[in-house]
Amino acid sequence: xxxxxxxxDTDNLESRGTGEIASLIAEDLRQRGWGSxxxxxxxxxxxxxxxxxxxxxxAMCFFADIGEGRLEPVIExxxxxLERESAEGSDPGLCVAVPGAMASARELSAFGRRxxxxxxxxxxxxxxxxxxxxxxxxxxxxxxGVIGALAGAGLRLGGNDGRLKGSLEFAHxxxxxxxxxxxxxxxxxxVRCVAGGALREEDLVAIGEKPKTVLLDGASVLLVSAAAEKxxxxxxxxxxxxxxxxx
Amino acid sequence: MWxxxxxxxxxxxxxxxxxxxxxxxxxxCRAFAPDVEEExxxxxxxxxYNCRFRRWSRASFxxxxxxxxx
Numbered sequence: 663x664x665x666x667x668x669x670x671d672t673d674n675l676e677s678r679g680t681g682e683i684a685s686l687i688a689e690d691l692r693q694r695g696w697g698s699x700x701x702x703x704x705x706x707x708x709x710x711x712x713x714x715x716x717x718x719x720x721a722m723c724f725f726a727d728i729g730e731g732r733l734e735p736v737i738e739x740x741x742x743x744l745e746r747e748s749a750e751g752s753d754p755g756l757c758v759a760v761p762g763a764m765a766s767a768r769e770l771s772a773f774g775r776r777x778x779x780x781x782x783x784x785x786x787x788x789x790x791x792x793x794x795x796x797x798x799x800x801x802x803x804x805x806x807g808v809i810g811a812l813a814g815a816g817l818r819l820g821g822n823d824g825r826l827k828g829s830l831e832f833a834h835x836x837x838x839x840x841x842x843x844x845x846x847x848x849x850x851x852x853v854r855c856v857a858g859g860a861l862r863e864e865d866l867v868a869i870g871e872k873p874k875t876v877l878l879d880g881a882s883v884l885l886v887s888a889a890a891e892k893x894x895x896x897x898x899x900x901x902x903x904x905x906x907x908x909x
Numbered sequence: 910m911w912x913x914x915x916x917x918x919x920x921x922x923x924x925x926x927x928x929x930x931x932x933x934x935x936x937x938c939r940a941f942a943p944d945v946e947e948e949x950x951x952x953x954x955x956x957x958y959n960c961r962f963r964r965w966s967r968a969s970f971x972x973x974x975x976x977x978x979x
Contacts, residue, residue, distance in 0.1 A: 675961060675973060679945035704947045709965045711915060718948050718965070827947045872946070904928065907950045 663730060666759040666818060667740060668723040670707075670810025671715065671803075677749030681827045684722040686747070687740055696736060697728035701849055703824035703877055705817040707777050707810050714753075714806060721814025722827060733760065737797055744801040755807025757815040758797040765794045767819055774816025774823065777809060787812045821880030825909045829872035830884070838896050841865045844884055851881035856901060861886070866896035873900040876909040910934060911978055918964075918971040919978050921957060925969055931957040940974030 667687065672680045681704060688699035702724040709719055728736055737758050748754040761767055773790055776782060787809045791798035796815070800808050817823040830847055832839075841853045842863035853861055867886055875882040886898040887905070910930065914920035923930050932953040935941045943954065944961040951958040962974030 679948065681945055681947045709967055711966070715964075718944075720948065722947075825947075829946075871952075902952055903950055904926075904952060 663728055663733065664761060665726050665728060665733065665736070666723065666757070666761060666815050667726055667736075668721055668757040668759075668811045668814035668818065669740075669744065669807070670721040670755050670814060671807030672744060672748040672752050672754040674749040674751045677752070680720070680722045683744070683747060684724060684827070687743055688724055688726070690739070690743065691726055691728070691736065694739075696732050696739075697726045699727075700725040701882065702827040703818055704827050705774070705814045705824040707813055708779060708781065710781055712781050714804075715810075719810065721810040721817070723814040723818040723824070725818075733758070737799075741799055741801055748802055751803065753803035753806040754801045755805060755809065755811035756797070756799050756801060757791070757808070757811035759794075759815045759819070760796075761819060764796060770794055770796065770812070770816040771820035772816070774813045774818075774820055777813030778817070778823070782809050782813070784808055818877070821877055823909075824877045825906055826874045826876070826882065829874050832869075836869055838866050838868055838894050841867060841898075849875060849882050850884050851875075852878075852883045854878070854883050854885055855898065856885045856887050856905070859888070861898065865898055866894070868894050868896040868899040870900045870902060872903070874906055876906065911972070913978050914966060914971055917977060918973075919975055920966060920971050921963075921969045923969070925958070925965070928953070928956070928958070935960060938975070940972075942974070 672683045684702045705721045707719045744754045798808050841861050844853050875884050885901050889896045889899045911919050912922040935955045935957045942961050949959040963970040
């Protein structure tokens with residue numbers, strides 16, 4: 663059974679981030695043999711003075727493929743994990759959605775997009791979750807994190823938001839790879855030019871520090887731009903961190 | 910480089926894309942601490958934009974690591 667797990671607001675200014683908590687949850691599910699987990703994505707939410715987040719207001723989300731009958735145990739396990747591991751003063755929220763059993767994936771995705779543009783209330787989040795048949799729960803503090811958790815799930819499900827938590831790792835510290843070689847990486851579904859230019863499989867791409875993919879059209883896409891320096895022979899380069907900021 | 914935001918906090922006056930200034934400010938800052946990797950946006954490791962005490966605002970960011978402006 664494919665499920666979506668999203669969490670938000672588990673951290674404070676001194677603690678480990680929500681992304682690390684998400685990684686630990688995914689690893690725990692794997693180690694228990696309860697299922698396999700996808701890469702984790704980070705989703706930026708609305709920045710507004712009325713929203714009491716710590717420093718980011720971003721939610722973390724991943725898919726998990728779990729065995730039949732495991733849904734409730736997973737929800738219980740993750741909820742308990744958040745209560746135990748979330749930082750003091752945080753307001754953790756958990757969303758667990760089953761895309762195949764949801765009343766409307768479109769509505770959940772729309773909620774995610776809304777949460778990037780306007781202030782949304784906990785009440786709205788709970789009402790929507792209930793109507794869609796999606797699990798939403800709070801695990802400490804004000805529980806404000808339920809908004810981001812539900813939004814994060816919607817954004818991941820929509821497939822057109824977010825960037826990879828972590829970065830692409832290669833067997834060797836390559837400086838240059840062909841597009842075709844990049845497509846062999848398990849986390850790379852596509853390589854695209856950010857300006858829309860056409861790429862060929864034999865084109866060389868200069869690999870920058872800590873390259874990341876972004877979620878576009880449901881795919882994990884490595885975006886590239888025209889290479890600034892031609893010395894390496896590469897006509898493309900992976901985007902710099904600051905160019906990925908808007909994803 | 911700093912101004913008061915609408916709630917009296919210390920806001921970076923140069924907005925969210927003054928990369929050189931943000932790096933310079935962090936280089937001189939005793940409170941700088943790197944944020945988690947997935948929240949870092951600047952190429953320079955030591956940049957206010959990469960600090961765990963920066964709280965993004967609509968126009969820029971507020972610094973939670975230094976005292977408020979007088």
